[in-house]
Amino acid sequence: MIIDCHGHYTTAPAALGEYREKQKAELAKDPQHQAIKGIIDISDDQLRESVEGAQLKLQRERGTDLTIFSPRASWMGHHIGNASTSQAWSEHCNDLIYRLTQLYPSNFVGAAQLPQSPGAGIETSVAELERCVNQLGFVGCNLNPDPTGGFFTGPELGDRYWYPLYEKMCELQVPAMIHVSGACNTPYFQTTGSYYLSADTIAFMQMMTSQLFRDFPDLKFIIPHGGGAVPYHWGRFRGLADMLKLPPLDECVMNNVYFDTCVYHQPGVDLLLDVIPVDNVLFASEMVGAVRGIDSETGHYFDDTKRYIDGNRALSDEERYKVFEGNARRVFARLSERLG
């Protein structure tokens, strides 16, 4: 079985975008506008149509089985509006994911968008995580380490601000993927290139230099996009642990942190698998996502990352099983329970 731990619902029917535009129009009139959730009218047929020719088609073509599926990351937009904006929007986005997991239970398992909002408390995120896991059957969530959308002025991941969420994650046995949303300060940042990769790298360093995993030894984070810059600079990070008088990385972060395989060429995936312990690597493609084209050098989709895992010459069969399935079962404990 091949589990893709990082897929976003980037192909939602137009009604979802129209709801968001209506939210923005209300906020333009009144930034303190208190959002009411309301209804988004999308039929099951529309949901089916939105994924049949996209994520499901690609699953079939590439030979992957199950995607841990979350709302479109670049649309989370936590910096937009106020806490009520984010709550109504996140609940809708999660509800759509839930409906897809009901329509395609063997293809999709849910991961939640959290209703974060800069300056607001974390308790609405805790409540939404609880709803998604206990009522909607989700097995993980996406945590945005920079809900400001590119200004990095909020609390870092080691800050006690996040602790109620971490407590709930541990209680529910769900991991979080660290994932920022669309950058609002363009062209300084380009969302899927510089902003995503920077946030991944920043998150790892915050985890390294914090008390986090001493306080929450069971907490689990996935850093997407192959861990940002971290594996490529693994020597630098090992050296910085030494310079900063921290324990070695294996002790201070690698019992709790996992990297996905969203690295879109063979040499990058080979490096990831070479330097990072195989128990810390989870298969993922991010499809349909940041890069949708075909690599003229290979004739295959850039984001068909299964090819790079298959193409790696150093992995044993057992190690390949871990990357494709075993590690995901271990990190997503609730998924493993469900699959048996």
Add this chain to the structure above:
Amino acid sequence: MIIDCHGHYTTAPAALGEYREKQKAELAKDPQHQAIKGIIDISDDQLRESVEGAQLKLQRERGTDLTIFSPRASWMGHHIGNASTSQAWSEHCNDLIYRLTQLYPSNFVGAAQLPQSPGAGIETSVAELERCVNQLGFVGCNLNPDPTGGFFTGPELGDRYWYPLYEKMCELQVPAMIHVSGACNTPYFQTTGSYYLSADTIAFMQMMTSQLFRDFPDLKFIIPHGGGAVPYHWGRFRGLADMLKLPPLDECVMNNVYFDTCVYHQPGVDLLLDVIPVDNVLFASEMVGAVRGIDSETGHYFDDTKRYIDGNRALSDEERYKVFEGNARRVFARLSERLG
């Protein structure tokens, strides 16, 4: 000959730090305090002592010859004070580099710190570049793409704000290394890990998505720390060029952009040399810099990057010459003139 294109004067005598502390004390009393350059009393013997046991010792031990030497990057602190603060400070830092290049003309060649300041014009940087190149014999400069020290609110590198500096760089035939300074928003950022690597990645994406190299076909930038996350994600960046309907990377950036080899382990350097055209890679160590310890896995200094170039099995002798010397001569045209 082995040219290290990225070395900082991180070992200056205490008087330099004391001058900076005095600047800060004056600013604490009056943020608009207009700095006067004044004098820093450091003797030639003190200068010699500060590098004999450090950079020069390491050059000898490692078998490198010439370092393109610039002031300590994490101390540039462009976000501190106002334009006059930055100007007085930068001039002193550059003057010390000049004196070292006079004391050790076969070991050090200068690269300038620019007196940038958030919100201020770029003309003082243009003037200081001109002074450093024409009067002090420097061959390059460091350009800080985020003088705010971690908030990313200034103009991006494609903005016309920078154009007078780019014009001067082209006129003087000097390249710039893209290099941020110490992050002021800690612990959100850790300077030498997450902040440096993020800024490198951000700079590359800004260059990709701007008109920069169409407007300045002769402009040359070095992105340090192995290009941040870029080579590891080379497939993503190639795919993003395609998604964003840009020319291929070879056309839109790689005639103007170079990566250094400050990647502190063999697999990282191997990936860099594998995916990036060899004409775009310049040898560098960043010593004495971010990571000063010995790698327990190899028994050698993390930042002894010459070992990784020597250890790479794919380079031909001609390619290795390019990385160690030939490319630096091409990028630093004034250095090449001087060396003959």
